[in-house]
Amino acid sequence: MVGIVLVSHSERLAHGLRDMLVQVAGEEVPIEAAGGTDDGGLGTSYDRILVAIDRADRGAGVLVLTDLGSAVLTAQTVLEDRVANTAVLVDAPFVEGAVAAAVLAGAGADLAECTRAATEARDVRKL
Amino acid sequence: MVGIVLVSHSERLAHGLRDMLVQVAGEEVPIEAAGGTDDGGLGTSYDRILVAIDRADRGAGVLVLTDLGSAVLTAQTVLEDRVANTAVLVDAPFVEGAVAAAVLAGAGADLAECTRAATEARDVRKL
Amino acid sequence: MDAALARAWVAAVAASVTAHAAELTDLDAAIGDGDHGVNLRRGFDAAVAALASFEADSAGAVLTKTGTTLVSKVGGASGPLYGSFFRALGKTLSDDPDAFADGLRAGLDAVVRLGKAEPGDKTMVDALVPAVDAYAAAAPSGFAAAATAAAGAAADGAAATTPLQARKGRASYLGERSAGHQDPGATSTALIFAALAGLG
Amino acid sequence: MDAALARAWVAAVAASVTAHAAELTDLDAAIGDGDHGVNLRRGFDAAVAALASFEADSAGAVLTKTGTTLVSKVGGASGPLYGSFFRALGKTLSDDPDAFADGLRAGLDAVVRLGKAEPGDKTMVDALVPAVDAYAAAAPSGFAAAATAAAGAAADGAAATTPLQARKGRASYLGERSAGHQDPGATSTALIFAALAGLG
Ligand SMILES: Nc1ncnc2c1ncn2[C@@H]1O[C@H](COP(=O)(O)OP(=O)(O)O)[C@@H](O)[C@H]1O
Ligand SMILES: Nc1ncnc2c1ncn2[C@@H]1O[C@H](COP(=O)(O)OP(=O)(O)O)[C@@H](O)[C@H]1O
Ligand SMILES: [Mg+2]
Ligand SMILES: [Mg+2]
Ligand SMILES: [Mg+2]
Numbered sequence: 001m002v003g004i005v006l007v008s009h010s011e012r013l014a015h016g017l018r019d020m021l022v023q024v025a026g027e028e029v030p031i032e033a034a035g036g037t038d039d040g041g042l043g044t045s046y047d048r049i050l051v052a053i054d055r056a057d058r059g060a061g062v063l064v065l066t067d068l069g070s071a072v073l074t075a076q077t078v079l080e081d082r083v084a085n086t087a088v089l090v091d092a093p094f095v096e097g098a099v100a101a102a103v104l105a106g107a108g109a110d111l112a113e114c115t116r117a118a119t120e121a122r123d124v125r126k127l
Numbered sequence: 128m129v130g131i132v133l134v135s136h137s138e139r140l141a142h143g144l145r146d147m148l149v150q151v152a153g154e155e156v157p158i159e160a161a162g163g164t165d166d167g168g169l170g171t172s173y174d175r176i177l178v179a180i181d182r183a184d185r186g187a188g189v190l191v192l193t194d195l196g197s198a199v200l201t202a203q204t205v206l207e208d209r210v211a212n213t214a215v216l217v218d219a220p221f222v223e224g225a226v227a228a229a230v231l232a233g234a235g236a237d238l239a240e241c242t243r244a245a246t247e248a249r250d251v252r253k254l
Numbered sequence: 255m256d257a258a259l260a261r262a263w264v265a266a267v268a269a270s271v272t273a274h275a276a277e278l279t280d281l282d283a284a285i286g287d288g289d290h291g292v293n294l295r296r297g298f299d300a301a302v303a304a305l306a307s308f309e310a311d312s313a314g315a316v317l318t319k320t321g322t323t324l325v326s327k328v329g330g331a332s333g334p335l336y337g338s339f340f341r342a343l344g345k346t347l348s349d350d351p352d353a354f355a356d357g358l359r360a361g362l363d364a365v366v367r368l369g370k371a372e373p374g375d376k377t378m379v380d381a382l383v384p385a386v387d388a389y390a391a392a393a394p395s396g397f398a399a400a401a402t403a404a405a406g407a408a409a410d411g412a413a414a415t416t417p418l419q420a421r422k423g424r425a426s427y428l429g430e431r432s433a434g435h436q437d438p439g440a441t442s443t444a445l446i447f448a449a450l451a452g453l454g
Numbered sequence: 455m456d457a458a459l460a461r462a463w464v465a466a467v468a469a470s471v472t473a474h475a476a477e478l479t480d481l482d483a484a485i486g487d488g489d490h491g492v493n494l495r496r497g498f499d500a501a502v503a504a505l506a507s508f509e510a511d512s513a514g515a516v517l518t519k520t521g522t523t524l525v526s527k528v529g530g531a532s533g534p535l536y537g538s539f540f541r542a543l544g545k546t547l548s549d550d551p552d553a554f555a556d557g558l559r560a561g562l563d564a565v566v567r568l569g570k571a572e573p574g575d576k577t578m579v580d581a582l583v584p585a586v587d588a589y590a591a592a593a594p595s596g597f598a599a600a601a602t603a604a605a606g607a608a609a610d611g612a613a614a615t616t617p618l619q620a621r622k623g624r625a626s627y628l629g630e631r632s633a634g635h636q637d638p639g640a641t642s643t644a645l646i647f648a649a650l651a652g653l654g
């Protein structure tokens with residue numbers, strides 16, 4: 001199963017989004033929240049992201065989603081430092097992309113398909 | 128000041144996003160979380176949305192952002208029922224649109240400008 | 255329709271969604287988020303409770319109250335959708351208690367106006383459209399016959415969603431994978447019309 | 455540069471960002487999220503603490519360790535950016551302790567590669583580019599003169615961000631409204647080079 005890592009500046013936001021994704025993806029999809037700084041403040045944590053990716057990695061790849069551009073910088077640094085090259089950062093709307101990816105991951109889709117769904121979520125209209 | 132209402136299926140998500148927005152917008156911008164069902168479960172609450180809009184309405188209009196299409200349906204029903212016609216639903220990525228709108232609301236922008244910023248957040252690339 | 259019949263309908267729907275809650279939830283788990291049974295049970299139980307302390311002597315008032323309660327208590331997309339349906343139906347009956355066919359049509363229109371689903375999108379609309387059409391066609395034969403026709407059409411419409419690909423909501427992300435599962439909302443629409451037919 | 459000088463530099467930066475934390479935070483509150491002072495203070499304090507228990511006899515190792523600590527402790531965009539800067543600088547010095555100008559250039563390249571900001575985007579790059587260029591130009595005159603030149607150029611570069619419109623990060627949403635405020639990251643870059651000049 002493809003894993004999903006949620007990198008947010010807010011720990012609460014990341015966990016709340018994880019709750020939503022588990023509902024649509026089912027319990028089998030590894031979905032990890034990496035929100036907040038090391039001490040739970042607003043910001044991003046290299047260590048939390050690294051741990052989350054390692055946990056979500058079950059061999060089928062990991063999709064990493066970020067809330068703001070600055071979270072991308074930390075996530076990208078983690079990915080560059082990480083030896084196992086199984087995680088990809090996707091340029092997608094955070095919540096909408098994560099929901100799309102989780103739905104597909106839960107249906108057994110592979111990393112490329114989950115990545116595409118997350119990216120395409122940008123173009124789905126709400127109204 | 129333009130108000131912002133965050134309609135999410137998750138109470139935690141809405142509150143976490145609110146924390147982030149307060150950081151960029153400052154304390155003066157009325158930002159209200161309307162996450163979860165009446166009893167705090169996953170879903171959306173008509174009453175929470177209504178209360179949040181009323182609280183965020185300081186006369187300069189209210190921007191309502193939603194996480195998923197199904198939240199739109201509840202928010203839209205609230206807006207149709209509400210007598211005061213000062214709130215608008217915007218079709219924008221939830222987190223990214225809210226951050227953009229909050230930055231501008233904090234800078235004193237009006238409802239139209241905040242709405243445009245939220246909508247345009249869709250096209251801002253992260254990578 | 256009079257107030258007593260409207261109350262009986264809402265109570266019958268509540269009983270039916272309770273009896274079928276697990277089935278609705280399983281259908282929703284396959285292509286959605288697995289809460290449709292819980293949502294409707296919460297909503298219709300709340301409607302029954304609200305009606306118990308609601309003094310109304312018309313079907314219009316009873317169904318409008320039911321709609322308002324569903325809007326605020328269901329918590330999922332089906333809440334504002336079914337809520338709009340019952341509110342529009344109730345409003346029509348408030349003007350003319352005998353205009354049940356028109357009321358159903360107004361309810362359908364409200365659902366489409368809010369949710370913007372088209373027939374074939376694999377939603378409750380796929381059960382609602384044939385049900386409303388069948389009721390109108392059979393209305394000259396009386397309420398019982400029309401309700402029975404509507405229930406059959408809704409059930410057929412729900413069954414016909416199985417091979418469809420979803421184009422609304424979360425299920426739409428599944429693309430081809432959403433085919434092969436019956437839509438939960440279309441299924442609950444069939445229950446609502448079955449409950450109506452059961453009154454006859 | 456030797457290990458002792460590198461340690462002294464990091465300690466001086468930590469002292470400087472502590473002294474200027476409120477100023478950096480105020481600048482960031484105007485066009486960002488108001489945490490740049492807190493972020494850098496946390497990061498450089500952590501770097502000083504990490505170095506205290508770190509046995510290294512080369513500037514390269516000291517600065518690489520500093521970068522790694524910043525990456526993981528700052529919590530904002532400036533963490534991976536300054537972290538990459540110090541890691542790239544440290545790596546260059548590990549190969550050749552005298553190649554400070556080359557190291558600064560490698561640091562700048564790492565910042566640009568990660569953050570993709572161009573000069574004029576109203577970021578730390580607007581202070582970093584002139585500082586690295588000035589150091590290289592003055593390097594033949596020795597470390598002290600080059601560091602002083604770099605510090606002056608960084609301060610000028612930071613000041614020159616004031617009229618610019620931001621094109622990166624949250625500040626970019628402000629469009630024209632971001633003009634009239636000095637960029638916090640460019641300001642802290644000036645502090646880092648002022649601390650370098652202070653060692654001479
Ligand atoms: N835009 C829409 N138009 C019509 N029906 C819809 C729409 N969105 C969802 N539905 C119906 O609602 C059902 C799901 O309801 P429910 O599970 O209660 O809400 P949610 O999807 O918010 O969890 C779907 O099976 C579908 O029939
Ligand atoms: N992509 C980027 N490239 C270069 N510098 C950047 C970039 N993004 C942000 N910065 C710099 O980082 C500074 C903000 O740092 P900080 O406040 O610590 O992080 P955050 O923006 O995550 O809160 C900005 O003032 C800017 O100089
Ligand atoms: Mg559901
Ligand atoms: Mg739901
Ligand atoms: Mg900041």
Ligand SMILES: [Mg+2]
Binds near residue numbers: 042489529
């Ligand atoms: Mg920050």
